[in-house]
Amino acid sequence: MKKTTTTWGRAVKLGLLLAVGATSAAHAQADLLGQLEQDTKKNAPSQLVDATFKSTRLINGHTVQTPGEGTLVFLISHRIGPFNSGSYEFFGLDQARIRIALEYAVTDRFEVGVGRSSLNKVVDGFLKYKALQQSTGTHAMPVSVTLFSSAAITTLRYDDGRDHTLPLRTAYTYQALLARKFSSNLSLQLMPTLIHRNLVMNEGENNDIYALGGGGRYKLSKRFSLNAEYYYVLSKYTADHYTNAVALGVDIETGGHIFQLNLTNSPGMIEKQFIGETSNKVFDGGIYFGFNINRNFTVKQRQRKI
Template sequence: MHPTFPLYRGRLASLLVLLLTAWAGPAWAQDDLLGQLETQATPTAATEVVAATFKSTRLINGHTVETPGQGTMVFLISHRFGTLNSGAYNFFGLDQASIRLGLEYALTDKLEIGIGRSSLEKTLDGFVKYRALRQSTGRRAMPVSVTLFASSALNTLRDDRSWYTTSHRMNYSYQALIARKFNPSLSVQLMPTLIHRNLVEDRTQSNDVYAVGIGGRHKLTKRTSLNAEYYYLVPRTAPTGVRNALALGFDIETGGHIFQLHVTNSQGMIEKFFVANTRGNFFKGDLYFGFNVNRNFTIRPKEGFRK
């Protein structure tokens, strides 16, 4: 045997190992790349509904996109004192007060109805809400929640005018509530609004009042949050002397109750008042301190939870 053959055989074996490694490396890389592409092509996750955009059916004055669960009744007490700048003689507004008592009931998870009675103008009101869309994540994500709202209000004050009929006493409100929960702490809602008034002061006034509301909730702790709400009136439809409604609030959740404390320049607690009849100047002390108390009752449990 030639003395250089073992050396040649060793070099040949090394060359074969090097070639196999070079061939296998791209193959492994190709398999890894195909695996990544396959993972990206697979849907990321199942669709999941975003819950608790707001803690209550009310933001401050107005409604939120939320409805109670099916079979749940909400008893709502809304209270509004007089203005803080009314002076010591009126105990800074505490001697004066208006109140609204309301009942709301969820026929389904999407459909809610409600009635209420306000001491202001002795007004009776009723409403219906429908959750058209719900924000979700995952395969078929929906970026926002949308709830449709409609209400009517009847002024029941005594009036001796012969021509003043029930039709003249009626007002109607329509809203699209559009909300997004950006993270566990921040939720924002947009509220395009139409108020129709059957009777106005004179022919220079529009029967239809258009407004765009915006509001939000910032969670502070597990059970508390700061809320804000603002309604901008479209100038050409705004009634004479009426201002944009502004409200700031603080929510406290205690089990089945939600306490909402707030200040606002609006005395009324339904849409016909706080959208189309706010007279107070928020920045000149025309501030009404008030609160909402929400209590939920399960009237009819869902089928899946019955024993």
């Protein structure tokens, strides 16, 4: 009696031991990666959403994007047209406008830039600060917000007898750029804008122009995207006497270059010009063909984290 109990007991013990050992081993083999991923997921920090747009420009206007720290961007933009200027002007080629600019990213969030436009011989300088960046994770941020401000000085010689002092030649632009990358392909942006001009040329014209811009990009492939941009002018005088700037374009990325080809009704490439001074109507053929060429140089390499 005693003997059988012990043998039976031993068998149970052995069986249980084997069963437990086997299940835990099987569990370990099948679930090692799963457990690892679950653990890392649990501890996942919030992750910034990068590359909402390819360039610092959507088409005419800015995007929320600032280049990475230590990056110098050389930007050449042309606007050729309008097409309705006829064969005498070679359909706009004779009147090609150019803007040459340099932008430098002081930090990952802050960049400064200067540019020179041939249209009205305007020199502009801007500051751009990425205030909020879209992120995922525990404390997710739904949008990116970049603050933009610029000053533009017209260096044109006037012969109207007035004294065009430096303040009278200056106009300022303030923008809050709000964007969200909905997917790796689709990003949309809103651009509330205020432009202040110290001098206006016409009776009854406002010094301030309020406008709301909207735009976005859709990536058709990894290196090719379709862009659109529209600025709706809210200030009455400007809305009555000028047209809203509209633009359609593509981004083509090739390593260190981004080529942006576009069609727009605006000859100007800075905010005060394309938002405040566009007078061409798209449906009358007042369209300019244009391009921006972005070339990125890494001036200062990032310090390696160890």
